Amino acid sequence: MPVSGRTWARYIGPALIAAIIAFFLANPKAYNYLRYGPKVINGLGAKLLCSGVFVAGRDANAVFEEDVLTSHALAQYSSFDINQQTEEVTVSSYGLFTQKAKYNPDFGCSLYHNEAPSFSAPQIAQQTGFQWGEVEVNQDIQGILDSIIAENSSKPHIDSRALIVAKQGKIIAEAYAPGYDQDSQFLSWSMAKSITSSLLGIWLEENGQDIDQPPGFSEWENDERKNIQLRHLLNMASGLKFDESYEPGDNATRMLFFEDNMAHYARTAAAEIEAAPGEKFVYSSGTTNILSGWLFDKLGGTENYYRFAQEKLFLPSGISDATYEPDASGSFVGSSYLYMTARQWTKFGQLYLQRGNLNGQQIIPEHWVDFVKTPIKAAPRGEYGGQFWLNAGAADDSSKRMFKDLPTDLYLASGHNGQYVVIIPSRELVIVRLGWANGERFDLNGHFAKILEAL
Structure with missing residues (x-):
């Protein structure tokens, strides 16, 4: 009697799952890449983009191309959103593995996973610290x-x-x-x-x-x-x-x-x-x-x-x-x-x-x-x-x-x-x-x- 597709699935499904489990047990590095990799990449992207845009004042696309993508090629599968009003950055991969970073004018950017952080800077009296004099260019060194x-x-x-x-x-x-x-x-x-x-x-x-x-x-x-x-x-x-x-x-x-x-x-x-x-x-x-x-x-x-x-x-x-x-x-x-x-x-x-x-x-x-x-x-x-x-x-x-x-x-x-x-x-x-x-x-x-x- 021929075996139906449903019957095959009954045997192949558990076997496939067992094979996948066995593979990851034998290859913990692969498991870590699957479990943690996308969020690591998107966390890196959210942090670099937030600070790059709001702290360093750079163009978001330049930060993504020059910093994020060069740090990890798989960031090409990530997309980002810069919310200028709330000063937040969100990075995800096809809507999954989302990471967020929030900017504060005094403290820069913080990656967060629950509630967005909110910090207040105390008033600081300005001081006259060390200042550079005029640059005295050494042409050999400049070259x-x-x-x-x-x-x-x-x-x-x-x-x-x-x-x-x-x-x-x-x-x-x-x-x-x-x-x-x-x-x-x-x-x-x-x-x-x-x-x-x-x-x-x-x-x-x-x-x-x-x-x-x-x-x-x-x-x-x-x-x-x-x-x-x-x-x-x-x-x-x-x-x-x-x-x-x-x-x-x-x-x-x-x-x-x-x-x-x-x-x-x-x-x-x-x-x-x-x-x-x-x-x-x-x-x-x-x-x-x-x-x-x-x-x-x-x-x-x-x-x-x-x-x-x-x-x-x-x-x-x-x-x-x-x-x-x-x-x-x-x-x-x-x-x-x-x-x-x-x-x-x-x-x-x-x-x-x-x-x-x-x-x-x-x-x-x-x-x-x-x-x-x-x-x-x-x-x-x-x-x-x-x-x-x-x-x-x-x-x-x-x-x-x-x-x-x-x-x-x-x-x-x-x-x-x-x-x-x-x-x-x-x-x-x-x-x-x-x-x-x-x-x-x-x-x-x-x-x-x-x-x-x-x-």
Whole structure:
């Protein structure tokens, strides 16, 4: 007797479902891509579009084409809506996997998943901070910067957008790609980690506390995490297991694109100790957000954190319009989300070059400057300090360093897509590069070695 289609379905349906389940059980990466991938892509799109349009003042289509699509090709299946009236951005894929971000004039944009966040900024008294004098152009250096920008035409994946060289406290060369200028706001990505470290150093000094203390989280009191100190977190050597592979569904993407309170997620998701504190260097954005959340709690919330950052760091440094963005809970995303102009990023570098002192004001304690650029023992090439990257080299061989043609005293704030604030004390130099490198890394070693040689 022939078997009917319905009879076939009775056998094939369960078998197909079982095969699909077996496939995903055997391939958890594929499952994570299916479950988390679309929302990660749309979350990234919503955040970049919101900040790109409302903070940086760029055209939405340009942000989508130049930032979102280059970050992930599957964003081509996403569509976006910019609501100028409510100042919100919505991104979805055929009406599914929707992600939203909301703009606030004082706080920038926050991705949210429940209720749209609403924050109020306190009144801040303006200060006269460090200001650049007239640019004294070094034509040789200017030529190098111009040639780097010109590379964009033959190497579009490098996409350098802004470059500045400052020597002995004066800008000697400055270059921008078409569409960008001195007023353009640039995303920090992980350069924000160095800002978070600076704020923590200022707070600890003002409150007479040091880094050799546990953060005191209730979630950590009854297990091995109670032995972790602030020092370990600042050195990226806490021993916490936090997956930062940036594959959909890992800890980092879940934190950045699924959680309304990123600091809380980071300190609870990182529940497992994989090494004794201080023994293993593991770079982690979750670690920085744990620190930022700790400072948020110590300061007493969003408004006080905002005031502290403005009055203690940004304004004294001559940075009048930094946009340090919080998550939907109001806790600042200390790992990733800060917008400033290229000249303001250069001021941040100048602050460290001058050992925390600008205009005769000690903004960052000198001992903190020394701390952030002291290599940790756990970093094999002497490449990390206190939320800054270093070029010190291995303890037994300084030639084993990140940038072989650059000085060993170089240290830098560094972010995704090639955001760099490079400080070289021995040459009295600050060099800033901002852009959107994808698929090919910006040649920091080669380009900056040419600058040093020309000087």
